[in-house]
Amino acid sequence: MSNATLKELSDQLAAGACSSVELTQEFINKINKLGKGLGCFISVDAERSLAQAKAADARRAAGNAGPLTGVPLAHKDIFCAEGWLTTCGSRMLSNFVSPYDAHVVGRCNAAGMVTLGKTNMDEFAMGSSNETSYYGPVRNPWNRDTVPGGSSGGSAAAVAARLAPAATGTDTGGSIRQPAALTGICGLKPTYGLVSRYGMIAFASSLDQAGPMARSAEDLGLLLNAMAGHDPRDSTSLERPAEDYNRDLGRPLQGLRIGLPREFFAEGLSAGVRQAVDEAVAQYRKLGAALVDVSLPNMGLSVPVYYVLAPAEASSNLSRFDGVRYGHRARQYGDLLDMYKRTRAEGFGAEVKRRILIGTYVLSHGYYDAYYIRAQKLRRLIAQDFTEAFKSCDVIMGPTSPTTAFRLGEKSADPVQMYLSDIYTIAVNLAGLPGMSIPCGFDGGGLPVGLQIIGNYFGEARMLNVAHQYQLATDWHTKVPPGIG
Amino acid sequence: MKWEVVIGLETHAQLSTVSKIFSGASTAFGAEPNTQACGVDIALPGVLPVLNTGAVERAIRFGLAVGARINSPSIFARKNYFYPDLPKGYQISQYEKPVVEGGSITIQVGDAEKTVRLTRAHLEEDAGKSLHEDFHGCTGIDLNRAGTPLLEIVSEPDMRSAEEAVAYAKALHALVRWIDVCDGNMQEGSFRCDANVSVRPAGAKEFGTRREIKNLNSFRFLQQAIEYEVRWQIGELEDGRAIQQATVLFDPDTGETRMMRTKEDAHDYRYFPDPDLLPLEVTADRIAAVRAAMPALPAARREQFCAQFGLTPYDAGLLTASRELADYFSAAAAGADARTGKLCANWISGALSARLNEEGLEISQSRVTAAQLRGLVDRIADGTISGKMAKDVFDGMWAGEGDADAIIAAKGLKQISDSSEIEKIVDQVLADNARQVADFRAGKEKAFNSLVGQVMKATRGKANPQQVNDILRGKLGG
DSSP: OTOOOOOHHHHHHHSSSSOHHHHHHHHHHHHHIIIITTTTTEEHHHHHHHHHHHHHHHHHTTOOOOOTTEEEEETTTTTTOOOOOOTTTTTGEEEEEEOOOOHHHHHHHHTTTTEEEEESSSSGGGGSSOOTTTTTOOOOOTTTBEEEEEEHHHHHHHHHSSSSHHHHHHSSSSHHHHHHHHHHHHHEEETTSOOTTTOOOOSSSSTEEEEEEESOOOOOOOOHHHHOOTTTTTTTTTOOOOOOTTTTTTTOOTOOEEEEEGGGGGGHHHHHHHHHHHHHHHHHHHHTTTEEEEOTTTGGGGGHHHHHHHHHHHHHGGOOSSSSSSSOSSSSSHHHHHHHHHHHHHSHHHHHHHHHHHHHHHHSSTHHHHIIHHHHHHHHHHHHHHHTTSOOOOOEEESSSSOOOOBTTTSOOOOHHHHHHTTTTTHHHHHHHHHHHEEEEEEETEEEEEEEEEEOTTOOHHHHHHHHHHHHHHOOGGHHHHHHH | OOEEEEEEEEEEEEEOOOOOOSSSSSOOTOTTSSOOOTTTTTOOOOOOOOOOOOHHHHHHHHHTTOOOOOOOBOOEEEEOOOOOOOTOOOEEEOOOOOOOOOOEEEEETEEEEEEEEEEEEEEEEEOOEOSSSSSSTEEEEESSSSTTTEEEEEEEEOOSSHHHHHHHHHHHHHHHHHHOOOOOTTTTTTEEEEEEEEEEETOOOSSOOEEEEEEEEEEHHHHHHHHHHHHHHHHHHHHTOOOOOOOEEEETTTTTEEEEETTTTTOOOOEEEEESSBBBOOOOOHHHHHHTTOOOOOHOOOHHHOHOOOOOOHHHHHHTTSHHHHHHHHHTTTTOOOOHHHHHHHHIIIIIIIHHOOOOOOOOOOOOOOHHHHHHHHHHHSSSSEEEEHHHHHHHHHOOOOHHHHHHHHHHHOOOOOHHHHHHHHHHHHHHOHHHHHHHHOHHHHHHHHHHHHHHHHHHTTHHHHHHHHHHHHTTTO
């Protein structure tokens, strides 16, 4: 049963083929068996999960079940969940039990979903390999010597290893899509503002966006239906009528115009990834799509622009972690300044400190115009590139990541190499566009390759349609890592 | 050398919203520490600010009242610094684009009127409070005040004396209360000023180096602090020392200012637009709606009072010290002619104000209503009672003895204005006081007053004094 998709589980629960308690217990057993070795979870709480499952079964018995009632999922540990330890992968919050639910968690709870646990992640979502977590690295189920990507590495690995049928993630520069690609699952970053950021611990507020991670496009749509919607507690949450993101799944792809940015297929792209993506594009031609050559001339600037803006916002967002009201506080200190210094020196890891330093620098008097203001201007140019490209195509496709999963420790000494891992995903966040990754094959080493699909603003239903039609014609998304299943 | 003083004020007015500027927690003063601080106020991980539209509405009202431009969009920015009572590690404020820009306030110093230009007014949140006593060497943090909405009103350096600065602060204080955006309670910190003070040789073009006196929460302290600071700065300059740009605190106990920090150790606040809040758009319709709901402003009311009742600008100024007072006067003088209107003004600024002051009451708590006061003034105007009798009637009204007419009847205070009756009494007095009459005829004017006194005594004060005068002079062949 743990190999079933969210949709299949939803159908089985509706048909009475199993109860939520049974289902939840099965996933808990699998987490107990495999979770530790993979490092997917920071917190599990079987009692709490089973209580939720029991309530879901009662709700179903009372005839009030929705499509996701009783279906379990895992939440990235960036989401506050009432009564749950919520660490954001950091020592700083290693003692923080949230007194409230994030909007996303609240929506999933309201749908009757069962929380299986809180997944591991790069500290404060800063990383592309899940190696910056205070709780240790996550291992990629396809090859445990490799990383699962990041920052939503725990969620991705848990879904890939069938420890959860789906999980929530967040994506600031590729943190849903890149780990989805590296672990052979599906992940979607919605249009900025579609899913409320309330209760999601902020990294870079103007870029952060929550989204679903699962094993099929259809499952992503199901979960997105639960997650999305206006929230007055987030001023950047968009007021739009509710929609069914799976409404267009069955639409044929005849006449679909796929834009292929030449910058996505240039230097730096590994051969194995290139080949799988080329084959996927060929498959789309077979499905009736037309290919259009497009250009995103400023895409090369997206990594430097991102590494000015994201750290700038982060340096301010992380100021609240000062040891005064909650979280880690140094055991010994002299005066107030010393308390701050020791608390933050102990509470934050190296990558977080690096970004706080960069962010503080670029916002400093005398540097603000040269860095922050210029980066904001370039950000607009990058967004304009997409607007221009979408004049001649319906979706944009390319690789999600330049390589497949790399070895643990391979890039941790070289931050710039690590940052380049997100070269194809970052521009999408800067533009606020929706983007997703679906599995499209394997490289020579048997590691999964992700195909990135970028939609126009609010194009989620169309993207899911494009992905679903591919998944009807191919079976990459059904592949199970060795030793799992 | 002759020195010129240059002063600019930054005023923090706490906006009178029920809830905080970015959260739903209450702004009520005086609650138990940390009972009015929600997740947003204590900056839990993941929480987000949502702008209180009531705070925006009040900022617009202020902007319109001072003739300023309302910017749309205006931008919320983060001011970053670490302090234990600043939970987020940044204060949400407005920096490059404030909601209100420009405008001016007219002040009265002695007989002169002066216009003080405003630079801007912006919305921001207050910080919490650090409590350094009662915690055995530790610091207590109370976050009830964190997130309270403030309007920071910045003036141009247009004031040239402590008196002008106080007049400006008082005018501003009256205005924010008048338009109901701030309760003006200075003890509770709802209205507090920072004063930027510098001096320069009279006639110089360039400003001198300024020092900023922080957190002055009474007009008296504002005056004392500026006066001390000006003396200190002139002393330094005359002794050949340069002024260093600094932030100082005023100590009310010593009456002196004391250095807090210099420019060198000033923070780099690293302002940048807050990505959690959208640019604040204010539509023309919204501005029009605020304008439509705006009460008539003090200047307009003053003009009306002068035009309608012939009041002097000074008297009209007294009556427009607050909206309640102006409304009281308007109600008392409703439909009155100029003479009655002026009498109302005199009674309000005189006896009534004195009595309110004595008992520490606001005009809204007056024991004599506007209608009652008018009832009294009408009896003075129509000659029923004299001014002296009116004082007794007023005291009776204050004591709750009823309206003027009832008190006049009950105490038998009605003035005798019947000339034949007065003449009879005068004749009697002249007959009884032959010596005084002789004295008067011999040129002793004093004797005349004595005779008037005798007549008043005989009527127990009820005779119309003017009539008594006229009749006496007639009879004495004057």
